[in-house]
Amino acid sequence: MARDDEQMTIGALGQATGVGAETIRYYERIELLPQPARTAGGYRIYRPEHVRRLNFIRRSRELGLSIEDVRELLSLARDRLRPCARVDRLVRDHIHDLDHKIDDLQKLRAALQRLADSCRGGGRVSECRILEALQEAEETLAEPAVPCAEEECVERRAGDKARARRERPA
Amino acid sequence: MARDDEQMTIGALGQATGVGAETIRYYERIELLPQPARTAGGYRIYRPEHVRRLNFIRRSRELGLSIEDVRELLSLARDRLRPCARVDRLVRDHIHDLDHKIDDLQKLRAALQRLADSCRGGGRVSECRILEALQEAEETLAEPAVPCAEEECVERRAGDKARARRERPA
DNA sequence: CTGAAGCCTGCAGTCACTACAGGGTCAAGC
DNA sequence: GCTTGACCCTGTAGTGACTGCAGGCTTCAG
Numbered sequence: 001m002a003r004d005d006e007q008m009t010i011g012a013l014g015q016a017t018g019v020g021a022e023t024i025r026y027y028e029r030i031e032l033l034p035q036p037a038r039t040a041g042g043y044r045i046y047r048p049e050h051v052r053r054l055n056f057i058r059r060s061r062e063l064g065l066s067i068e069d070v071r072e073l074l075s076l077a078r079d080r081l082r083p084c085a086r087v088d089r090l091v092r093d094h095i096h097d098l099d100h101k102i103d104d105l106q107k108l109r110a111a112l113q114r115l116a117d118s119c120r121g122g123g124r125v126s127e128c129r130i131l132e133a134l135q136e137a138e139e140t141l142a143e144p145a146v147p148c149a150e151e152e153c154v155e156r157r158a159g160d161k162a163r164a165r166r167e168r169p170a
Numbered sequence: 171m172a173r174d175d176e177q178m179t180i181g182a183l184g185q186a187t188g189v190g191a192e193t194i195r196y197y198e199r200i201e202l203l204p205q206p207a208r209t210a211g212g213y214r215i216y217r218p219e220h221v222r223r224l225n226f227i228r229r230s231r232e233l234g235l236s237i238e239d240v241r242e243l244l245s246l247a248r249d250r251l252r253p254c255a256r257v258d259r260l261v262r263d264h265i266h267d268l269d270h271k272i273d274d275l276q277k278l279r280a281a282l283q284r285l286a287d288s289c290r291g292g293g294r295v296s297e298c299r300i301l302e303a304l305q306e307a308e309e310t311l312a313e314p315a316v317p318c319a320e321e322e323c324v325e326r327r328a329g330d331k332a333r334a335r336r337e338r339p340a
Numbered sequence: 341c342t343g344a345a346g347c348c349t350g351c352a353g354t355c356a357c358t359a360c361a362g363g364g365t366c367a368a369g370c
Numbered sequence: 371g372c373t374t375g376a377c378c379c380t381g382t383a384g385t386g387a388c389t390g391c392a393g394g395c396t397t398c399a400g
Contacts, residue, residue: 130254192359362381
């Protein structure tokens with residue numbers, strides 16, 4: 001039935017899809033990939049359908065979809081008669097998220113640029129405008145032309161912060 | 171010496187800076203904030219200099235600087251005679267990182283938009299172009315006009331992926 | 341039959357918090 | 371002095387999505 005040259009170990013599946021073996025095992029653990037057959041010695045054996053599914057996962061992740069989004073897409077894809085509005089919705093929502101994120105990063109960038117512009121790097125730390133700005137009152141870092149009530153600003157900043165946190169570790 | 175009304179508990183420090191008490195304790199644990207004095211009963215007592223330092227940290231974090239960046243800034247700020255070129259450099263590097271990140275997100279957005287445009291949400295899952303595109307070959311998602319050798323793309327995608335991962339949880 | 345490459349499981353670490361459980365402390369009011 | 375309730379303490383575990391490692395087992399070519 002099954003031709004031997006269609007079967008592959010976890011390393012070969014990784015090669016075929018660009019996903020590391022550790023990650024494949026992780027996907028199996030969280031039940032994003034089904035448990036594959038095993039050799040007598042316990043090695044996982046994969047088949048072409050695993051390659052397809054893993055590629056689907058990888059591409060979705062590359063587009064920034066979360067594991068839970070991918071899980072939903074895979075589940076939606078199984079029921080071939082279901083209307084695909086939900087698939088469409090998921091992708092559009094994600095685009096919307098991205099727009100927000102891009103906007104936030106651009107605001108952040110502008111604030112940093114203002115900070116950097118206040119310093120030419122020639123002086124001493126004691127008179128460094130960057131450090132002063134970080135130490136001093138809020139206005140120094142606020143956007144110049146946007147009027148905004150105190151509490152709203154604090155709230156928005158908290159949001160920025162939560163998002164900013166994820167940006168850095170990359 | 172110390173006036174009583176300048177002292178505060180962790181909750182008051184949190185109020186004064188907009189940083190949660192749990193986070194303040196976390197900052198102390200990782201030695202970003204110095205260990206404060208304690209009451210006989212073990213309560214932390216903070217003073218105005220803690221408010222200043224914590225505000226510095228919060229503002230830096232809001233600008234997307236990592237904890238390690240903040241640590242370096244704080245350390246640089248202590249030596250007031252040192253030239254501030256390094257401070258300047260750190261901020262400019264971060265702006266550079268942000269530019270990359272914004273660029274990546276914009277590419278991601280464009281790819282998702284192409285995907286979404288291929289589907290109007292009216293059909294069935296079985297003929298959904300989004301799911302097909304995710305299942306099929308690389309070209310479907312690639313940017314139309316950018317020629318790029320296979321391996322380079324894979325490498326770049328791996329980078330995008332690493333970055334994309336952090337974007338989602340927000 | 342041997343040796344190297346590859347695979348196995350399970351667990352710890354990443355980043356920057358956040359959220360608890362199960363207790364102790366403090367200040368105000370009675 | 372006592373009670374109440376808000377606040378604080380420590381320690382630990384969880385988040386997302388992996389990544390890395392130790393210590394051992396399997397496979398297959400030579």
